Amino acid sequence: MAAAYTLYGSFLSAPTYKVGLMLSLCGLSFDYRHVDLAKGEHKTPEFLELNRYGQVPVLRHGEYTLCQSNSILEYLSEQTGKFGGATVLERQNIREWLFWESDRLEPWFNRTRFFERFAKNDPAVMEYCRNIAEIGLGVLNTLLDGKRFLVGERPTFADIALFGVVVHMAEAKFDPAHWPHTRAWWERMMALPGFQLPYDLLPKADRNA
Numbered sequence: 001m002a003a004a005y006t007l008y009g010s011f012l013s014a015p016t017y018k019v020g021l022m023l024s025l026c027g028l029s030f031d032y033r034h035v036d037l038a039k040g041e042h043k044t045p046e047f048l049e050l051n052r053y054g055q056v057p058v059l060r061h062g063e064y065t066l067c068q069s070n071s072i073l074e075y076l077s078e079q080t081g082k083f084g085g086a087t088v089l090e091r092q093n094i095r096e097w098l099f100w101e102s103d104r105l106e107p108w109f110n111r112t113r114f115f116e117r118f119a120k121n122d123p124a125v126m127e128y129c130r131n132i133a134e135i136g137l138g139v140l141n142t143l144l145d146g147k148r149f150l151v152g153e154r155p156t157f158a159d160i161a162l163f164g165v166v167v168h169m170a171e172a173k174f175d176p177a178h179w180p181h182t183r184a185w186w187e188r189m190m191a192l193p194g195f196q197l198p199y200d201l202l203p204k205a206d207r208n209a
């Protein structure tokens with residue numbers, strides 16, 4: 001029998017990992033469809049039917065076909081009642097983190113990772129992206145000082161969204177030793193039941209639950 005959830009993505013993709021991690025931490029099994037970005041499978045007419053932006057991840061659940069990882073995390077939190085905020089302020093705080101991440105961290109961090117792992121670019125472009133990512137990592141580290149998780153005492157899907165990016169610190173050639181509060185939070189994330197690292201969690205081929 002098909003699982004209720006089908007995740008389309010790539011094992012190399014941080015946004016795919018965010019969604020996979022959320023599903024895993026919620027104890028939800030899912031079918032997986034590998035999308036080969038190198039072959040351009042995300043730009044085929046069939047895939048553009050699933051995601052008009054031509055990007056992974058996509059999550060299918062019943063009649064819904066969803067894209068944009070942070071938005072999918074919010075959906076899964078609503079569906080499961082897990083990893084959400086307990087109050088209006090906590091829910092706003094989660095959204096605040098997600099918007100900040102999409103603006104100040106994810107694009108710069110992931111481009112830096114891309115340059116280091118897959119294809120070098122003009123050194124000035126690489127340095128520009130790395131510098132902004134480092135400022136973002138500094139903000140994250142400072143705001144984690146004295147806190148167990150980003151919002152309150154419990155993990156929320158804001159933690160899952162941010163973790164899904166910074167987990168690739170080594171591939172982006174950022175030294176975790178520079179950000180000790182982030183490193184300590186990282187350990188707390190890894191201790192959560194159902195936690196898996198990206199390459200353990202995401203298959204390299206289609207898989208049914």
Ligand SMILES: N[C@@H](CCC(=O)N[C@@H](CS)C(=O)NCC(=O)O)C(=O)O
Pocket residue numbers: 012013014015016037042054055056057067068069070
């Ligand atoms: N904001 C999007 C970003 C998704 C994204 O950048 N996906 C990358 C893979 S990590 C992708 O599909 N890139 C191909 C492209 O943009 O053409 C999300 O969070 O889902």
